[in-house]
Amino acid sequence: MLFRTKKEIEEMKASSECTSCPVLTRCRTLAEHHMSLADYDKQLPKLLTEEETARILTQAEELIQWTDAVKDYALKCALTGVRYPGWKVVKKNTKRRFTDETAVAERVIEAGLDPFEKKLLSVSAMEKQLGKEKFDKLLLDLTEKPEGKMELAPVTDTRAEVLIGGEG
Ligand code: SF4
Known part of the structure; x- marks a missing residue:
């Protein structure tokens, strides 16, 4: 259902309102906005500036969200019988699973085998089991938080910025 007139939409520029x-x-309008990423091709052989690369990064994020929304929409339509040239509806691959884990365990035990694997609890689960005080006393020296790999994030991201090259 369109909530704007055709003329209004044609005059609109794609914006954050679109989400x-x-x-x-x-x-x-939105499709053309996202497809404008391809226009960077035409700027060869000049190299992209940092500002242009930043625009591509921003647009790429929006493009991913938009294509996910288009995929969901197209699947819903396809499930009602709409056909998209070159595309078909398929079932996702799945893995086998047990229908009744208790019954499986009982049968394997009856057969004289151990159906369970012993696994150490995760850090969070262990802390929950022991309580914070006991966890810290017993296991703090055996616990670490590995460095996360560097990644680019929008400035609105809540994580602290990593200052590169002695900035600040
Ligand atoms: S998706 Fe964006 S540009 Fe398109 S009609 Fe909606 S608000 Fe306007």
Whole structure:
């Protein structure tokens, strides 16, 4: 259902307003905005500036969210019988699973085998089991938090910025 007139949509520029728009999966303005990423091709052989790369990063994030929304929308339509040229509905691959774990365990035990694997609890589960005070006393020196790999994130991300090259 369109909530704007065709003329209004044609005059609109794709913006953050789009994320809550009911027609975002079918809007041509938004599609053209995302497809404009391809325009960077035409700027060869010059190298991209940092500002252009930043714009591509931002647009790529938006593109991923938009394509996910379009995929969900297209699947819903395909499940009602809409056909998309070159595409078909398939079932995702799944792994086998037991239908009744208790019955499985009982049968394997009856057969004289151990159906269980022993695994150490995760750090969080262990802390929950022992309580924080006991956990700290017993296991703090055996606990570490590995360094996370570097990644780019938008400035709105809540994590602290890593200052590179002695900045600050
Ligand atoms: S998706 Fe964005 S540009 Fe398209 S109609 Fe909605 S708000 Fe406007």
